[in-house]
Amino acid sequence: MAVATTCNPRDRKLVTLAGVLPDADALGVVPDVIGAWISGKECTFHYYQQYHHVLLHGWPGAIAVSAILTLFARQRWQVLGLCLLAFHLHLLCDLVGSRGPTAGDLWPICYSEPLFRHPIWFWKYQWRLDGWQNQLIFVTLFIASLWVAVRKGFSFAEILGSRLDEVFVKVLQKWGRQLGGRLGFSSTRKAPPAPEHSGVP
Numbered sequence: 001m002a003v004a005t006t007c008n009p010r011d012r013k014l015v016t017l018a019g020v021l022p023d024a025d026a027l028g029v030v031p032d033v034i035g036a037w038i039s040g041k042e043c044t045f046h047y048y049q050q051y052h053h054v055l056l057h058g059w060p061g062a063i064a065v066s067a068i069l070t071l072f073a074r075q076r077w078q079v080l081g082l083c084l085l086a087f088h089l090h091l092l093c094d095l096v097g098s099r100g101p102t103a104g105d106l107w108p109i110c111y112s113e114p115l116f117r118h119p120i121w122f123w124k125y126q127w128r129l130d131g132w133q134n135q136l137i138f139v140t141l142f143i144a145s146l147w148v149a150v151r152k153g154f155s156f157a158e159i160l161g162s163r164l165d166e167v168f169v170k171v172l173q174k175w176g177r178q179l180g181g182r183l184g185f186s187s188t189r190k191a192p193p194a195p196e197h198s199g200v201p
């Protein structure tokens with residue numbers, strides 16, 4: 001989504017971050033585990049249960065996270081809108097596919113938390129977090145993102161560093177050419193032109 005809608009690396013990273021930062025409210029699991037390890041008691045996941053899906057899974061979190069990320073953006077209005085969209089896409093994915101192992105383990109979306117208790121949204125058909133639906137969506141989006149990376153010359157690896165992304169995309173483009181050649185889609189030109197910004201040989 002970020003690759004398709006932004007035109008510079010900084011804004012792409014910001015929009016990507018907006019899509020994953022809602023789950024920063026699960027970081028209570030860190031003091032939970034460390035506290036249990038130090039005390040020797042059984043881990044109750046107190047902070048995780050208390051704050052996950054509460055602090056950053058509603059409109060207050062969406063506004064706060066998007067506004068902060070937009071401060072660092074080049075195209076601010078565009079990034080603000082895209083951050084809000086990515087944030088809410090995360091909430092939608094949680095609503096439809098984040099259930100625990102049993103049918104009673106539904107995760108609700110408390111859309112006004114942490115300011116107000118209501119509304120609270122459930123979807124009774126919410127599928128398991130590790131269900132086949134999520135696996136199918138993951139594989140589909142992963143393949144699509146690789147295809148976009150080959151076409152555009154940059155990928156999701158950009159969030160880890162532009163140098164790493166450059167190497168990753170070069171490998172993908174090389175494999176793409178080899179696969180295209182085997183399937184009979186190779187160009188008739190002896191030396192296909194390299195993308196403007198990647199310097200592919």
Ligand SMILES: [Zn+2]
Nearest residue numbers: 022023090094
């Ligand atoms: Zn989430």
